[in-house]
Amino acid sequence: MTIQQGATTIGPVTTAADLQMRAQAVAAIAAAHADSVDSEGRFPSEAREAMRTHRLLGAAIPIELGGEGASIRALADVCYTLGRACASTAMIFAMHQTKVACLVRHGRGEPWQDGVMRRIAHDQLLMASSTTEGNNGGNVRASVAAVEVDDAGVRLDRAATVISYGAEADGVVTVARRAVDAASSDQVLCVFLKEDYTLERLSGWETLGMRGTCSSGFRLLAHGGGEQVLKARYAEIHGQTMTPVSHILWSSAWTGIAAAAVEKAQAFTRTAMRGAGGVAPPGAVHYGRAVSGLKQARALIGQSLDRYEAASGDPAALSAMDFQTAITMLKVEVSELAVTTVMSAMRANGLAGYRQDGAFTVGRHLRDVLSAPIMIHNDRIVANLVTATLMAPVAASLRD
The missing domain is CATH 2.40.110.10 (Butyryl-CoA Dehydrogenase, subunit A, domain 2)
Structure with a gap:
């Protein structure tokens, strides 16, 4: 197909705070339709239109190509916000932005690819994986x-x-x-x-x-x-961009789901304590575990963001075994943490969490987050990591 190669369009300069404010507006719409999206098994069209209206889909496109040049840290925050509202919307956004990241890093400077990025920014195109x-x-x-x-x-x-x-x-x-x-x-x-x-x-x-x-x-x-067809080898794209970006954004979406469940467990525990004259309900210990799991997941994402930002300008650093091991295990560890966190929230809420109706239900959150260790199966990821590290020397000290 032909893409018009017009003059460079300079998009608006955005801040993380501005992007987050728009993400919250989209999340409010996504949350209002999340139950029907789940029960009907339908695409979240209302959330997609809101993402277009609030121009989230082109946020990571470079400014000189009409986008906003949003950082991966800002995108991760959007995934977390959307995950709290509608898991499917968050995952769609995460997968779209992963593909955009591949175009930006490995296609930028090529006329056709630049044209696609201009269209994504201008028309708010949604790219599938x-x-x-x-x-x-x-x-x-x-x-x-x-x-x-x-x-x-x-x-x-x-x-x-x-x-x-x-x-x-x-x-x-x-x-x-x-x-x-x-x-x-x-x-x-x-x-x-x-x-x-x-x-x-x-x-x-x-x-x-x-x-x-x-x-x-x-x-x-x-x-x-x-x-x-991008000129870069897929092995390079996969290691330097697709894996780190997808693992960070997926993990942020799953952690957002966990955060929504923890919030429901908190509300249930507070309500139960008020009704019992300040005495904690039997499931309160599980609420504590849920809070701990959420904090651990957030900390792992923060560490990975720091590591990725430090290495992002250096292909050798992105390809290094230490980086690849850490970013690979982020997906494994956060996906498992997210599941145990939501399960703890359900146990904190007891029957009120297990039910599919009511203010304290955690059923949808648990069903959604159970996909986390299965989507690109954790066992396959760990097996690949084992093969990759068999010939690597084991560190002799903490300084190595």
Whole structure:
């Protein structure tokens, strides 16, 4: 497809506080529809429109391309805020911003990619993620489908186990083998806009939680120009950008879900104590554990943000084993913490938390957060880490 390459558009300079204020406005709308999104298993269209209205979708696009140049720290705060309101909305925002981050770091300066980023900022396009195929068991480091080159450009025929919010997106960022004769691990990242592809539904999305992400399976049939394949190797994109950004933003969304559950446990405990003349209810100990779990998750995210910001300008630092180990384990540790935190909140609330109705229900939060250790399975992540570190020396002292 052709994208007009006009003069550079300078977007508004924003602050983290301004972005957070807009995120809170979106969260209020998302929260009002979160129950129906969950019960009906539908896409959170109201929240998506609010994100467009408040211009959240292009926040991380560079200022010179019409965006706001928002930092990953500011985006993580948005994910946390949205997670407290609607888990599906938060996860959609996190996945979209991960794809935007890949474009910004690895496509910036290329005319077509710059044009896409201008459109994301100007039109508030929503970009979907497609990294999982039906034949690879969820292994994002190996692809079956390959990019095919013809006289008109490139083609891709890909059977995707899931394409998160694929039917609702304005474009898709997908991984594929570099060529038909390339190894499964020789991958590239491709960017297609809605006019470039068709989707044939292969499976539905009837899940326990995160129902609003509408991550059905599709056959993706795409055709575009060769410039729509990023020049950078996918291994580089995955290690330097996709993994750290996704793990930080996902973790922030899950921690937001946990925070909403802790808030309900706090309200229940206060109410119970008032009714019992100041005597704590039996489940109060679980409320304490929930508070502790939330603080631990927030601390882990803060440490990872510090580490990522310190390394972000240095590809070697981003690729270093210590960084990769820490950022990989962030997803594992926060996902497990988020689940135990929400479970503690439910136990604090007792039957009132277990019920699906009432002011103190934690049912939706628990069902949503249970996806955290399963989405890109923690066991696979740890197994990959084990393989990567087998030949690395073990530190001889705390100073090493």
